Amino acid sequence: MLWQIVIGGIAVGSAYALIALAMVIIYKTSEVLNFAQGDMACLSTYVTFMLLHGYGFPFWVSLPLTLLFAFVLGACCEFLFLRRAKDPTVLGLIIMTLSLEMILFGLLSWKWGSDQRELPFPITSYDTFTIGSFYVSRLEVLTFVVALVMMALLFLFFRYTKTGIAIKATQLNRDSARLMGIRTNRILMGTWGLSSVVGAVAALLIAPASTLDPYMMWDPLLKGFSSAVLGGMTSLPGAAAGGYIVGIVENLFGTYVSIEFKSAVAFAIIVLILCIKPSGLLARHYVKKV
């Protein structure tokens, strides 16, 4: 029983981990908490829905198109919206992403209404099988595997590609990066695009398990956010680990303590972390020598 719950926690945790990664990728470059992350991802999922349902494209055409859309959407959000702010304060930036969130939410509600829809996804959460004595659904396995693959890709990208290193350079010292000839404005746009793609993948994995409506990503966004905080906001491995921890803890809490307060666990974690170790559990920042 216990392990069954842990396995379920790891599966949802995978999706939280992806959202947390998406938030951290933006936070590290733009130093802003992107509260629009969820609705950006949600919009991308609706695009999949439209392509599958409306235009009748097969899934393997719709998926790359969706990811492309997500990238462009992220880049546009940065270019049309955040870039316009000159020397904004932290609070100002948060207000900006919150209003972006509201604009996107408005767009979703206006275009598709608040009807709940089913995303015609090739794999569902009802489709279960057993490993040993545990029940797992194909969707859970898929979520887990896709999250791992995404993490591996991100790791390789930031470690070995020139663009990935340039993103890190921009995150570390914007002026220095410009002095290297790195077009940091484009890097910023690209980072938003990348983050949006990661978020869209998370949403695509979440959608088949719930129903598609404009509120779909609210709850997962908050879980992803608390995962990111748990990992220290600036650490990609930390964010990933945070996602799994939040997923497992909330599943355990929901089963053994109180199902009603299950969602509050994420917030309890944020508060706890901010009190005990604000730098996050896995923050690996080196201390500057004076």
Place this chain on the structure above:
Amino acid sequence: MLKISNIETLYGKVYALRGVSMEVSQGQVVAILGPNGAGKTTLLKTVMGLIEDQPDKGTVEFLGRRIDRMEVEDIVRMGISCVPEGRDLFEELTVRENLLMGGYPRRDSNGVAQDIERVYTLFPVLKQRQRQWAGTLSGGEQQMVAIGRALMARPKMLFLDEPSLGLAPVMVRKIFQVIREIRDSGVTILLVEQNARMALNVADYAFVLENGRFVLEGTPSRLMQDEDVREFYLGIKSEVSVKGYQRYKRKKRWR
């Protein structure tokens, strides 16, 4: 090669540069001396385009093209590299990654790899440190990375902002030796220094900046004759009786 005409730079409403003009020709080493807060860093930053909406007045030309108010990235890509004050490395990137970023605009990845090796021959210690985070290096090693990183772009002109700041004497000599090597390889150099003795030794021409203005300029041998430079920058004291008169003269000339 670089021509600065009458530039004025403001931070908010405060003047940091009040009409600075200078010219640097191909192959020269030009030094800028001056006390803390004189505006030396501001001058380099203004030319690099790092200070937004500045210079307020005046023009900067590089290779005959106006570069004032151009984007930093484009100025760098035209062939000016900068070793900023305080080095400003990417502290959580490895030494090798820092050098790689120095060659970011280049498309020839083989050439970049070769040039990284060339930097390692210039500074052998960096080869041992190449997988370490740049922020964990000593001050002298960091300065080597900063210089190596700037060279990775194969610049036509190199700006150096107080490269000897905070370094041990041995390291200062090493850095100046490298500056000579860079000059000999044909790179034009604009060198900001407070170590006047070392700077005047390597320079072909020098300026003294105070309060946002050039107060003195000339060849190093001429500047070294100057009583004020001797007293204030080289620390060679004159006799007490003459000093009062010199102060008077100094005021008259510089205000």
